[in-house]
Amino acid sequence: MPDKTIIRKALLTWYRKEKRDLPWRNTGDPYHIWVSEMMLQQTQVKTVIPYYQRWLETFPTVEDLAEAQSSRVLKLWEGLGYYSRARNFHAAARIVVREFGGKVPDSAEAILQLPGIGRYTAGAILSIAYDRRVPVLDGNVKRVLSRLFLIPGNRQIAGVEAVLWNKAEELLPRNHPGDFNQALMELGATVCLPKNPDCPLCPLSRVCRARKENAQAQFPASAKTTPAQKIQVSAAVIQKGGKTFIQQRPHKGLMGGLWEFPGGKLQDSESPEECIRREIREELGVDIRVGEKLMTVRHSYTQFRVTLHVFRCTLNNGRLRPTQCEQWRWVPPEDLEDYPFPAANARIVKFLKASQSAPLRGVKMKSRQE
Template identity: 55%
Template sequence: MAKGSVQSKLSPSAIRRPLLRWFEREARDLPWRRTRDPYAIWVSEIMLQQTRVPAAVPYYERFVRRFPTVHTLAKAPLDSVLKLWEGLGYYSRARNLHRAAREIITRFGGQIPETRAELLSLPGIGAYTAGAISSIAFGRREPLVDGNVTRVLCRVFRVRRNPKEAAVQKKLWSLAEELLPSARPGDFNQALMELGSEVCLPRNPLCDICPLRKVCLARLHGEQARLPVRPRTKPIPCHTVVVGVIERNGRILIDKRRSEGLLGGLWEFPGGKKRSGESLEEALHREVLEEIGIRIRVGGPVATIDHAYSHFRVRLHAFRCTYASGTPQCFGCDAVKWVRPGDLRRYAFPAANKKIIQILQTSRRCGSAQS
């Protein structure tokens, strides 16, 4: 790691001035940059935690149109918030946003708090998001470090240790704080992130057009490609999951996942993980019985869908099934419902289940066109 303070190695102004000038010229025109409304900035920051800018923009625009204030969001049922979030993934962000909106009403009189400490007390707001809201919306001198800022700082200051180590994280936060100007701290933070996103790319950084090329220690030592240090990653596990599209009297059975945990609060087709030694059909019989307490007849396959989550992948096999016996109950879920096929679109489903719905609807349309 580069030793010593920022002042002893690189003057903060040698970084601030060219970076801010570059940001004034090159900043992308993004919808959340046209406002200082802390609510809008908060929503955008939560969306951008796990989503790239081009994918987040249409979701952001729909979200603030439907829920333009913290009050409208707090009053909305969670189901409608999840429905609007459908497809964006990482649904705990939406659940926490909704919970935090309600806390802002009850604990802060409907005003989004300004300070880092108060922001950190809200669900879903960590150190990065607190720094972003406090500096960008309120102009407070609060640093932030995300993946883009980590990459820029590791290269500019030639940090040659794994940035995930606690001591290195601490160092990066203190570098980010030392660099922050008292005037325009929000612009400076956004400029650092923008540089990481648009110029200081993970592979092949565009050093020739970088405003920091004259001071960047990684560039001066020809080490851009080696920094930040990447720890060895473990292979990602892959699970086999089986679900049933269970029909009875023209309706399909869906269940609502428990509100906490992965995909919490979303609807899905009943099913679960296959165990070793089980056939797909055996796994489906067992999972449906354990989850909702009914017996089914398993028919032909509907689709096989591969889907990647952040820490694992799934291969999901969907089968057409018919109801055989029992009363649907919630043993492993929050609710069960028989719904008409045409009403499935009203519920928020995870991406892999959405693909099954599309396939069902296409086959229904083809079926009715042929008949």
């Protein structure tokens, strides 16, 4: 094994000189560090920065977050995806206030009891905020360690994961473990990239085994990926007396607690119009007239590629009997933006707002992966 002391010294010296100036690196507040770690999971730094700033303007302390309405929390998270992170964070903040007097726990035992905090997040908060000698292992660290030590096998297999955690722990210095953990993550994010790692610029190039054997491309071994499933969905913009119908998804489950336009997945050989009629009958217990097609939204989730067909609809006779939502409302156009929507639905809200001032037709939109 390359000398631990050399690795620690080289990495810490490099980090202090080369680290990016990120907003969460200018604070020692454990709650602020927690915010950044919750947002950074599965999400790029440049996406997170404005969310992080808005979040702390709205909820500067863990008490502010604990007291907030869940719809306000979800609204601030809108567009970041993986909404269970926001719901768990909110629930965890309430526990911190109720059971820890508002102090983010500083022991692994206590912090790991909080919803949404796993081994990685616990390690990041404890080492960065409290200087505890606790390792982290995210995708970037896994890549650096597997190349540095030529750790074979698929990094998503449990045995390999355990070897990597052990390496991360062994390497951690007693002094400045938080800086060291951040240095490993920073190296993976900026130099030891998945494709074309910039080895000549790497502080570990002299001791890296992958570089020595010219085997960077083989480490870490890639996991088999299943191609994303393509699904077709229809949604109805039902309007009455100048207001639009929206409903809240059940709190538990995918995108729980967010609001949406009613609709659902196309079944075999169904047209988008037939789908929307059937879905509204099943979800709301009424018949509708399907009017003009307003737009098509394409959106990528981790496992799905969704094509969303959006129609303007009006109610035939009958009273709404929504059965599959937490609650529902008729909302005037200027208030729609107050509600948290999943990204594809947020595009519809944007479209409706724009079409108030200039009628738009037949729009096709693409949204980013969530």
